[in-house]
Amino acid sequence: MKIPILRLKDILLTSIQMDLTDNEAIDFQEDVLRTVSETEAKGIVIDIMAMDVVDSFLARVINDIANMVSLLGTQVVVCGVQPSVALTLIEMGRDLIGIETALNLDQAIVKLQRLIEEREMRP
Amino acid sequence: MVRSLGFGSADQTRVATAISELTRNVIQYAGEGVCIITDESNDSMNRIRVVVEDNGPGIADIDKAMMDGFSTGKSLGAGLPGTRRLAHEFEIESKPGHTKVSIVMKRRKL
Numbered sequence: 644m645k646i647p648i649l650r651l652k653d654i655l656l657t658s659i660q661m662d663l664t665d666n667e668a669i670d671f672q673e674d675v676l677r678t679v680s681e682t683e684a685k686g687i688v689i690d691i692m693a694m695d696v697v698d699s700f701l702a703r704v705i706n707d708i709a710n711m712v713s714l715l716g717t718q719v720v721v722c723g724v725q726p727s728v729a730l731t732l733i734e735m736g737r738d739l740i741g742i743e744t745a746l747n748l749d750q751a752i753v754k755l756q757r758l759i760e761e762r763e764m765r766p
Numbered sequence: 767m768v769r770s771l772g773f774g775s776a777d778q779t780r781v782a783t784a785i786s787e788l789t790r791n792v793i794q795y796a797g798e799g800v801c802i803i804t805d806e807s808n809d810s811m812n813r814i815r816v817v818v819e820d821n822g823p824g825i826a827d828i829d830k831a832m833m834d835g836f837s838t839g840k841s842l843g844a845g846l847p848g849t850r851r852l853a854h855e856f857e858i859e860s861k862p863g864h865t866k867v868s869i870v871m872k873r874r875k876l
Binding site for chain 2: 665695696697698699700725726727728730731734735736
């Protein structure tokens with residue numbers, strides 16, 4: 644099943660609501676990149692609140708998506724990391740390194756808008 | 767099952783993540799395998815054991831496979847060392863044709 648990527652003015656919103664197989668995760672990665680590029684979105688929020696288990700593979704895919712989207716020049720915020728997921732990833736020695744995160748969707752959108760503004764202020 | 771044995775949500779996630787890491791290795795390297803989850807609780811401790819076995823090619827250098835960032839496949843090289851850090855007990859044995867990883871999670875009963 645395809646994960647919907649919604650467009651909300653100039654940002655994109657996507658929420659992973661199910662457990663992903665490895666292939667679905669890779670498809671999602673390509674889908675996000677293509678949608679960001681096609682819509683010329685200024686930012687994207689990736690909500691992983693519904694994910695109860697994030698193993699090292701999924702952590703890397705999410706990390707990669709965030710870095711790839713940044714490379715396109717679009718701001719990205721990941722939100723909804725469950726406490727037990729954060730605990731497990733750190734214990735495993737795997738972090739969502741160097742990506743912007745927020746506690747929930749509300750805060751993610753506030754943060755994303757600030758990041759977009761900061762970027763536009765830059766000469 | 768993990769929950770019904772009295773483990774909290776953090777331990778449930780640890781066990782689920784560990785199983786995901788170990789079974790991913792099996793599917794990637796051996797194609798198929800067996801995962802057996804056993805309740806080893808006693809009067810004072812809740813214990814759960816997960817054994818993942820396969821008949822794949824085996825791990826040539828276990829010490830190396832246990833190092834962070836080492837992988838012979840396309841993965842990330844975080845699976846085995848990460849799993850060892852999640853579990854309270856961790857055993858691994860491997861030879862060509864048989865690989866077995868056994869982990870234990872335990873919590874003192876309240």
